[in-house]
Amino acid sequence: MKRFLALAALTASTALFGGTQDAAAVCDGCVVSAVNNLRVDLGRRVDATTAAVQQAQQAIVQALGQSTAQLSGYETRTAKSQQRVEDAAQQNETMRQRYIARAKAEGGRYDPAASACTDLSGIIQFGGGGGGGGGSEGVGGNDLVNSSRNWSRGNGREGQAVAAGGLSVAQVIVADREALQGHGGRLDPTTDLRLLLDGQTLDTSDEKTAQAAARLLNNVVDPTPARPLTKDELKTPQGKAQLAARQIDEARRSASHATFAYLGDLAAPYGGSGMVEWAKKAAPKTYPEEIGAKVSNQQVIDIFVQSRFANPDWHQQLATMAPEAVSREIALTNALNLHVNWMMFQLLKRDAVVNATNLATDLDNRDTSGTAITTGFDTAAAQ
Numbered sequence: 001m002k003r004f005l006a007l008a009a010l011t012a013s014t015a016l017f018g019g020t021q022d023a024a025a026v027c028d029g030c031v032v033s034a035v036n037n038l039r040v041d042l043g044r045r046v047d048a049t050t051a052a053v054q055q056a057q058q059a060i061v062q063a064l065g066q067s068t069a070q071l072s073g074y075e076t077r078t079a080k081s082q083q084r085v086e087d088a089a090q091q092n093e094t095m096r097q098r099y100i101a102r103a104k105a106e107g108g109r110y111d112p113a114a115s116a117c118t119d120l121s122g123i124i125q126f127g128g129g130g131g132g133g134g135g136s137e138g139v140g141g142n143d144l145v146n147s148s149r150n151w152s153r154g155n156g157r158e159g160q161a162v163a164a165g166g167l168s169v170a171q172v173i174v175a176d177r178e179a180l181q182g183h184g185g186r187l188d189p190t191t192d193l194r195l196l197l198d199g200q201t202l203d204t205s206d207e208k209t210a211q212a213a214a215r216l217l218n219n220v221v222d223p224t225p226a227r228p229l230t231k232d233e234l235k236t237p238q239g240k241a242q243l244a245a246r247q248i249d250e251a252r253r254s255a256s257h258a259t260f261a262y263l264g265d266l267a268a269p270y271g272g273s274g275m276v277e278w279a280k281k282a283a284p285k286t287y288p289e290e291i292g293a294k295v296s297n298q299q300v301i302d303i304f305v306q307s308r309f310a311n312p313d314w315h316q317q318l319a320t321m322a323p324e325a326v327s328r329e330i331a332l333t334n335a336l337n338l339h340v341n342w343m344m345f346q347l348l349k350r351d352a353v354v355n356a357t358n359l360a361t362d363l364d365n366r367d368t369s370g371t372a373i374t375t376g377f378d379t380a381a382a383q
Contacts, residue, residue, distance in 0.1 A: 138205030138294065139213070141264025145257040148217045152250065154228040158214075165227035173223070176215040183208050190215040196260075200289045200299035202267035213264070221256045255357040259350045266343075269294030279303055284311040304336060 147158045154163035161168040177190050189195045189212040196202060196213065204210040226246070233239035279295045284307045289299065308314050308329075318326065 138203060138269045139210040139264075140204070140268040141261035141266070143204075144210075144214055144217050144264045145261040147214045148221055148257060148260075149250075151214075151218050152222045152225040152253070154225070159228075162225050163228055169224050173215070173219070176211065180208060180212045180215070183212055186212075191219055192216070193220070196263055196267060199267065200302045201269060201292065201294055201296040202264070203269055203292060203294045204264075205269055205294060217260055217264075221253050221260070252357045252361060255350070255354045258353060259347075262347060262350055266298040267296050270297050271295060271300075275300070282307060284313060286311055301336065301340065304332075308333070 150156045150158040151162060153159055161172040173190075177188060180189055181187065183189050184195060184199075186192045186195055193216065195216055202209060202213060204213060229239050229243055234243060275295045276291065276293065279291050279299065283291060283303045287303065287306050289302065289306075291299070318329070321329070
């Protein structure tokens, strides 16, 4: 039995060792085949993974591109939206400013000054004598004075009656009185100073008006001058004394002449038809003076004055004027005041000359009646 068991164990051991060698050989082939299969499968999987990764990369890049384009579109739409908002705000502000400007305009904020349509630039000028004034027409103040001086001296056509002597002077004075009676609405313009002072324009381009003004001036300053001295009379002592006395009188009368020359120039027509057209447009409806075919510097100033404070429409316009328009009115008024003040200064100079001349004449009259001063003291001889 033991032998049988030992033999069986030996047989099994032999069989076992022989079987193990054949399985190893079989397993090596399987491993190689498996490894090869695994390598092939791994390569496939790597290729697949690589392709998937590349595909994912492309998808990511495409997605990023689409996202960037979308963001760019959003930014563009946002910028356009902001621009539309800004444009709308600007349009709203423009409309608002238009409404504000319209409201101000309807309220008179931009109404022009009354002077805007009646600009006096280049119109107001001093003077206007017929011989010297650039735009004067007719007979000016200096012309009237020259005529009066010729009358006093017996010179030329104006002094014919004086040169003739006797009753010739009286006859001419009376003849002018009768010929000019009622002229210009005056009963006797040759003796009425209102002819020169009341009217704003003295139209001396009219022959009768100029004649009346000249006769008025002669009647005031030197109504009945003496006959001119002859050459033989001037050779005598009495003639020389008479000439000296006349020179003194003529010098003192020139103070009156200077004043009348100034007043005559103010009232003399000036500027022609252009001035007349301006005056008719600038004068208010309430203007009290007549605007004829001629206008003087004096009437230009009068129209400016009357179209302001004395004009009810001006007060209403002033209440609705813009500040710029009010400033223009103030500037023009100040300029006019300056001009009028200068005119007054010129007149005051003549007034001073007249006063000085009157003082000198009064002193002369007193001297001719005696200048001895009684002291009331007894002389030494009387003591």
